[in-house]
Amino acid sequence: MNDIEELDAVRQLNPTTQPSAGARVAAADRLQQRIDRTHGHRSRRRPIVLAGAATALAVAGLVAVSVIGGGSDSRLVAPADAAQALGRVADVAADRPDATLQPGEYWYVQDASRYLTTVGDSPPYSALGSTELRETWTDRDGNGRYRSTSTGQPEFLGPRDRQRWKRSGSPQLSGRGPGQIETQAIRSSGFTAGASTLTYEQLSDLPTEGNKMYSELRRLAGDSGPSPDEEVFTIIGDLLRNDPVPPRVRAALYRAVAYIKGIRLVGPVKDSLNRPGVAVELDSSGMHRRLVFDPDTALLLAEQDVLAERVSYIDADPGTIVGDRLAVRQTIVSSDDARP
């Protein structure tokens, strides 16, 4: 009798059996339902973007986004200070000049972000961030072009990740080196909002009152997102940052934030480009998710994920901005290779 025989005897107590197809399907279905119920991004992936280093990015001037309109608000759930701040920025937005995207023109968006990537085929396994400056040109039909430029060397998030990388023999870092460019054609049937795709006309016809906008965004959210309110928050950030929404709609988007349960005012902050703004935030998946806006111009300056607690997959302390998307420029240009 030796050790191998003992282990074999234990194994033979319960001969290996193949699970039934039914068991697999049932388990997959339950997992699918859990994912659907708690998070629902089906067709698009949300990158994990990382903090800081935005100062490495070349930053051009901001183009004001014009906003008009407003609307009556009721059933506000935000604390009074958050609702007031959002109301004020909506009013500012409403006073901005209008701009309509004409056929043949393109909506140009420039933003900056850092992405999490990984290195190492075996433990120790490390995470690092890559910085990108990203540009999109989108016409009224939702078609256009995407271009991203890597703007810095990938950076480890903290000493633990760097040490892991060194212990594994310092393998080649994944991610792109500085100056590397990636381009991609955008072929779309419109503009994405939650689980829905809107035409430019539908985008322009979104509600102009805060409560109606909130209800419409809940409908557009479908079953996407960790929760309906969190998905509404995401959609509002996407639309403010990415899409050519007319001014009256932009104002309503700010007002709609005040209908999201759990929203609170952070107060005056500076974004990673040292631009002063005001932030509101919503807790989600261990993060404080923030929208930072300029109260004087009604521009959305940044979306930030602030670590609420220590997690194993990010080598950073609570309070660290671990996700950062910085709006740099939004304006109308005359072709899909023009810049303002």
Added chain:
Amino acid sequence: MRDVHTVIAATSRRTDADAILASVHDPYAFAPVFDRHFTAIHRYLAARLGSDVADELVAEVFERAFDARGRYDPAYPDAGPWLYGIATNLVHRRRRDERRRLAAYARLDRDATEPSPAQVVAERADASALAPAVAGALKALKRGDRDALLLVALADLSYEETARVLDVPVGTVRSRLHRARTTVRAALIDKEQA
């Protein structure tokens, strides 16, 4: 925040850690973890609790793993040991089922009537005849000793992986395995001498 026209930083490989890391913000990225490990985790549960209970519990293993994905340590590309750990915790919750099952196996020996000559021949060729003795030994083990033995025997985990699953030092795993094997060996020797 979300990109409408996003391009994710591409990685050439997708380890479990990659998938779990990605799933924190893109929940559907978790799917490969299920695909890779479902069969093994089901087998492990079936070996400890029977197929019916395994059918019931295996989904919960992956649901719990999904819920806990934010706490996964990406230093470990293979999520197998992590999943076995979750499965083992669920087994503990059903320890009465496991003990009942082992007791039933152990009773097979005691309840057996006089074996026929054919059964004796089969017994020599078929190690499953040792099942009652093994089951009795397993039933007699302390829970930690039984976990260590079954994670090594059924899940093919290394000592280091088993230590991680059970959250104990490797030395503790060695001593637990030593005790468990000694108990099983004694039962098998008794059986052979009987």
